[in-house]
Amino acid sequence: MSDAPLAVTPGEPAGVGVDLALGLWAARDQATPPFFLIDDPDRVSVRARRIGLSVDLAPIDAPEQATGVFGSALPVLRHGFPADSIPGRPDPANGPATVDAITRAVALVRTGQAAAVITNPIQKETLYQAGFTHPGHTEYLAALSGPDVVPVMLLASPELKVVPVTIHIPLADVPRQLTTDKIVTTARITAAAMRRDFGIDAPRLALAGLNPHAGEGGALGREDGDVIAPAVAILRAEGIDARGPLPADTLFHEEARTTYDVVLGMYHDQVLVPIKTLDFWGGVNVTLGLPFVRTSPDHGTALSLAGTGQARIDSLKAAVDMARSMARRRAAAP
Incomplete structure (x- = not known):
């Protein structure tokens, strides 16, 4: 349901997630899509006072109550945390409740009670301590x-869209895990999402080379010719406008960015460094390949800013706006 409210998770309770949700609601305008925060209303109220925001809260028991109250109060879907959340000091005791908030958000969007999921950043090491x-x-x-879902990470901003084919692995492991099949699968999911979620009828995919100068014909590494080039050939045979492997060092300047719609990089920093350099505050993390829309701010928990009132809402605002746009496109699709 594209007109259902958006579900926003708190992320790490000791981080900036609740600050951002409060700030976004306080700065709302007519274009801000209705959303609700899955959190403890008392905890949210304490944080609002701490960061100096006068925000009326509306505790709710079901998402459908959010739209009616959003104009005058921030809807907070009741969700408990067992331990006090001190800004900047994560507590593993809150780990299971943090994960449960994500699980609830997904359940609500899959049943149509929410239009999309927007997840605030989590503190992974704290969750690992909680199991x-x-x-x-x-x-x-x-x-x-x-079991058959293959998730693909997209980082998107008005200036650039990028997808890392391999994500959170050591750089030394990238050549071993990079396969032609993995590149083809990632590219297929990316191309489908460009059409369905972003309205790009004929998406242009640029595939970065793994090695300097895309391998220099094998002189600087065989992966570009042996792994990436065959993937490009398969994609082009399927009718996908894919080009590469292209030298990464000349792929991100202003003129080059007019020649494609999205870049597929072979490892995490190859594409995340450029987009965060171009637009650190406006980037959105999107998970492609899911049966629902999920976006997230493209930054971490910012523990040092939690509770200070200094955290910027830009990326959460961009994530909320993008989620609503994607949800509406999906709802309107055949």
Whole structure:
């Protein structure tokens, strides 16, 4: 349901997630889509006072109550945390409740009670101490979605969209884990999402080379010719406008960015460094390949800013706006 409110999770309770939700509601305008925060209303009230925001809260028991009250109060879907959350000091005791908030949000969007999930950043090491076994949000959301779901990380801003083919692994492991099949699968999911979620009818995919100068014909590494080039050939045979492997060092300047819609990089920093350099505050983390819309601010828990009132809402605002746009496109699709 594209007109249902958006579900926002608190993320790490000791981080900036609740600050951002409060700030976004306080700065709302007519274009801000209705959303509700899954959190403890008392905890949210304490944080609002701490950061100096006068925000009326509306505790709710069901998402459908959010839209009616959003104009005058921040809807907070009641969700308990067992331990006090001190800004900047994560407590593993709150780990299970943090994960449960994500699980609730996914359940609500899959039943149509919420239009999309926007997840605030989590503190992974704290969740690991509480028994969390997934590498991060992306993998956990995929696990909630079904055994055949392949999640793909997209970082998106007005200036640039990028997808890392391999994500949170050591750089030394990238050549071993990078396969033609993995590149093709990632590209197929990316191209489908560009059409369905972003309205790009004929998406242009640029695939970065792994090695300097895309391998220099094998002189600087065989992966570009042996692994990436065959993937490009397969994609082009399927009708996907894929180009590469292209030297990464000339792929991100202003003129180059007019020649493609999204870049597929072979490892995490190859594409995250450029987008965060171009637009650190406006970037959005999107998980492609899921049966629901999920976005997130493209930054971490910012523990040092939690409770100070200094955290910027830009990325959460961009994540909320993008989630609503994606949800509406999906709802309107055949």
